[in-house]
Structure formats: C-alpha cells, structure tokens
Amino acid sequence: MTLRQRFLERPIAHRGLHDAGAGRPENGLSAIQVAVDAGYGVEIDLQLSSDGVPMVFHDHELERMTGMRGEISDMPAEDLVQIPLRGTDRPIPTLHAALQVVEGRVPLLIEIKDQSRVMGEVDGVLERAVAEMLDHYAGPVAVMSFNPHSIAAMAEAAPDVTRGLVTGGYDHPAWAPLGEARLEQLRAIADFDRVGASFISHDKDDLDDQAVQELRGRGVPVLCWTVTSPEEADDVRGKADNITFEGFRP
Incomplete structure (x- = not known):
C-alpha cells in the first residue's frame, strides 16, 4: 500500500500537539484533539499492556510521563487507564480511545515501539492487536517502526495497512550495543523492500544520507523527525516531503 497524499x-504533530505547560502532555488525548482541531496530521506511539492492549505511550518505563515506577508492559490496561499523565488528571490512553478522537478527520501516523528492545524478532502480539483495531477504522492511517521485524509482522497481520520504517544515522551511543554490522544494515535501510515498506520517516539531521536520497529517487515519500522550529523546517525543505514537528505551529 502506498502512502496517501494526505500524509x-x-x-x-509529533505525539499530538502537546504542550505540558498548557496541560496537554505528549500522546495524551487532549494533545491529539487539539492537533485534529488545528487540521494537522497526528503521530502517536504505541506500547503494549500486560494483557495485550495497545496503549498510546512512548517510553517502556512509566516514570517520565507519570511519575510512577515500573514498566508499562507489566500492567494490565484496566490499571494503566487509571494512571494520570504527569501534571494532569487525564490518563494514559488506549489506541481505541485515540482512534475515537481522530475519527478519520486527519491522517494518523502510528509508531509501533520496538518490543524486542534490541531491534530483533518480535512475537507479533502488539502488531496483531493494532491490525485488529485498524480493521474497523476508516480514516487515513499508516504504521511505522524503527524495528523492521515489527513492520514485517504488520505486513502479515494487516497487509492492506500502509507501512513504513523509522530511520536515521544511528550514531547516538545508545545504539552501540546493537553492533556495527546491524547498525550498518539499519543505516542502509536494507530491509525496506523486504518488509513491504512504502515510506520512511528519517532523522531530520541525516536527510542527505545516500540511502535516503536513493529512495527519494525511486519516488518513495520521505517524512522526517522531529522538527522543532520554523528555522529547522526551512532547513529540511526540499529534502523531505513532510515534517513531524513539535514546539511550534508550522
């Protein structure tokens, strides 16, 4: 499936049009609602509860966004939806709740967080749960992940849902444990065709990369993350087909 022109x-809006100072935490329903009302596309992240429910949440750990210790994957959804996001009385949302807010009014870009944590094979539980929910969703939607194995699992679970890869230069020290051979494969975006991807979302600071330019030469849409100012938006113009943004309103 090709990426719809609406994307x-x-x-x-990266994790919705969030603004902690205004009581709109990232990936919260209020941030999603404001983005939809403003007519922006919406990007959200998904993690998995202990009982197999897709939750709209970026981190594996709860602490940064809730102040609670522990990991999101260790708790059932019925408990997670009682936990307020930091600084608000609004809870961690489910994917189902987010879909109800968006209602197909704007494009929805879903990042499936790497459940293996090492960019390795996944069991497909999260991917199948996402596929089941999207089977009943009529709006423009696409899924993506840093982990090609996750996108391969989505291809099997929901072949008609548009898929992409989140990509970058992988030069941060946090990536080093993956080993240079695996990092080189990821930098080369070598899994793009194998997993049936139709777009990439690439690090805004690495858009001149040869692999990115080769895909653009093939007509592959290139999104980029995460643009945080009008100046950065100007810098990527002509290098990417669209931006994922936060911290300002383009």
Whole structure:
C-alpha cells in the first residue's frame, strides 16, 4: 500500500500537539484533539499492556510521563487507564480511545515501539492487536517502526495497512550495543523492500544520507523527525516531503 497524499499535505504533530505547560502532555488525548482541531496530521506511539492492549505511550518505563515506577508492559490496561499523565488528571490512553478522537478527520501516523528492545524478532502480539483495531477504522492511517521485524509482522497481520520504517544515522551511543554490522544494515535501510515498506520517516539531521536520497529517487515519500522550529523546517525543505514537528505551529 502506498502512502496517501494526505500524509504529505499538512505537517504532522509529533505525539499530538502537546504542550505540558498548557496541560496537554505528549500522546495524551487532549494533545491529539487539539492537533485534529488545528487540521494537522497526528503521530502517536504505541506500547503494549500486560494483557495485550495497545496503549498510546512512548517510553517502556512509566516514570517520565507519570511519575510512577515500573514498566508499562507489566500492567494490565484496566490499571494503566487509571494512571494520570504527569501534571494532569487525564490518563494514559488506549489506541481505541485515540482512534475515537481522530475519527478519520486527519491522517494518523502510528509508531509501533520496538518490543524486542534490541531491534530483533518480535512475537507479533502488539502488531496483531493494532491490525485488529485498524480493521474497523476508516480514516487515513499508516504504521511505522524503527524495528523492521515489527513492520514485517504488520505486513502479515494487516497487509492492506500502509507501512513504513523509522530511520536515521544511528550514531547516538545508545545504539552501540546493537553492533556495527546491524547498525550498518539499519543505516542502509536494507530491509525496506523486504518488509513491504512504502515510506520512511528519517532523522531530520541525516536527510542527505545516500540511502535516503536513493529512495527519494525511486519516488518513495520521505517524512522526517522531529522538527522543532520554523528555522529547522526551512532547513529540511526540499529534502523531505513532510515534517513531524513539535514546539511550534508550522
């Protein structure tokens, strides 16, 4: 499935149009709602509860966004939806709740967080749960992940849902444990065709990369993350087909 043109027409709000100072935490329903009302596309992250429910949450650990210790994968959804996001009385949302807010009014870009944590094979539980929910969703939607194995699992679970890879230069020290051979494979975006991807979302600071430019030469849409100012938006113009943004309104 190719990426719909609507994903290239308006900037995409990273984790919703969030503003902690205004009581709109990232990946919260209020941030999603405000982005939808403003006509932006919406990007959200998904983690998995202990009982197999897709939760709209970025980190594996709860602490940064809730102040609670522990990991999201260790708790059932019925408990997670009682935990307020930091600084608000609004809880961690489920994917189902987020879909109800968006209602197909704007493009929805879903990042499936790496459940293996080492960019390795996945059991497909999260991917199948996402596929089941999207089977009943009529709006423009696409899924993506840093982990190609996750996108391969999505291809099996939901072949008609548009898929992409989140990519970058992988030069941060946090990636080093993966080993240079695996990092080189990821930098080369070598799994793009194998997993049936139709777009990439690439690090805004690495858009001149040869692999990115080769894909653009093939007509592959290139999104980028995460643009945080009008100046950065100007810098990537002509290098990417759309931006994922936060911290300002393009």
